[in-house]
Amino acid sequence: MxxxxxxxxxxxxxxxxxxxxxxxxxxxxxxxxxxxxxxxxxxxxxxxxxxxxxxxxxxxxxxxxxxxxxxxxxxxxxxxxxxxxxxxxxxxxxxxxxxxxxxxxxxxxxxxxxxASAPPPGFVQDAIRAHGTSIVRAAMISQPEIATYDPAEILSATAIRVPALPDDWTVRDVQVFPSTYGPSLEMVLGTPDHGDISLFAARPGYFDVDPVGTVVDGTSTAAFWQVGEVAYALVASQQSREALERTATRISDDLR
Structure with missing residues (x-):
């Protein structure tokens, strides 16, 4: 029994x-x-x-x-x-x-x-740190930004799918660099609603399907989700959780 x-x-x-x-x-x-x-x-x-x-x-x-x-x-x-x-x-x-x-x-x-107040997944902190690094990088003349990228090449090299982005967003910089979870993707994007925003993606080492969640860390707001073995986060400065969550939900829909 x-x-x-x-x-x-x-x-x-x-x-x-x-x-x-x-x-x-x-x-x-x-x-x-x-x-x-x-x-x-x-x-x-x-x-x-x-x-x-x-x-x-x-x-x-x-x-x-x-x-x-x-x-x-x-x-x-x-x-x-x-x-x-x-x-x-x-x-x-x-x-x-x-x-x-x-x-x-x-x-x-x-x-x-x-x-009731479980901390966000570990990859979110990597995303917030990557966003901060991108701000520093943008202010350095000796660190040129690279705005061109090939989604198929990124997928083949890192197993990370790049979601489709809104037509009115501008790609300012794209970098593949080491993180806690291996090669990760950091994109700096210009948006009409949020200003400069970061899209971070990594493979955290486990399989899950999570809807969008949000967290505020100092002046940074992150909206994060996971599809299969790839986790994503949108990070912006001085943004409301609700607005960023709506935007992240639209981006995540492309991965369904």
Whole structure:
């Protein structure tokens, strides 16, 4: 007999390979009794594995066909994962609302305060540092900016997809340089809404599909997300989180 009911948290963790052996067996027993739900989970697992396989081959020369296939797989997996995470968020909101009306102490939910304010992923700090470096570089006469780049060449050399940029944005500088996670991409872009902004991309060493989040660090604001094995961040100075999040969401849509 199971000690705890199987929840959406467990199902998502099962797909993401984040469960211990005991809990994984319990999830599989649960799915064995629910063929329809098991079929959905199997589809998630297949999309995850197909996307991992496509991404693992990206360091070799990439064809248009391979790139398009990876895009389709990313869109399928992202929809499934986001829907499941939205479901979990809805449950948490209902629980929090019930606790508020009952005027219970939040601690009775068993949630540590640190969970509600989890720090951003480590690559975000690299993105913020890269943005600061780009500002220094822009002011140096001896460090010329390079505005031309080849997305296909960057993809082949680094396995990083460069998203499509708005037509009214201007590319000021493009650099590939070392980071905590290996070769990363830093683009300095001129925009009508945010002034000069940085687009940072790196491969953090794990697979995930995360919607856009935001963080403020001093005078820098970062909007970050991840698609498969590549993480991205838009970083700007003196910008509101809401405005930058809207812009990042539009950029991330190109990667679905």
């Amino acid at each position: 199971r000690s705890d009911p199987i929840t959406e948290f467990d199902l998502t963790a099962y797909v993401d390979d984040q469960l211990g052996v005991d809990r994984r067996i319990e999830v599989e027993s649960y799915l064995a009794e629910r063929p329809a739900e098991a079929a959905g989970i199997m589809a998630d697992l297949r999309s995850r594995d197909e996307l991992r396989l496509a991404l693992s081959r990206m360091p070799v020369p990439v064809s248009v066909r391979t790139n398009a296939m990876a895009g389709r797989l990313e869109r399928a997996l992202r929809r499934r994962v986001v829907i499941r995470r939205l479901s979990r968020a809805a449950v948490l909101l209902l629980v929090a609302g019930a606790a508020w009306y009952a005027q219970d102490d939040v601690r009775t939910l068993g949630v540590r305060p640190s969970v």
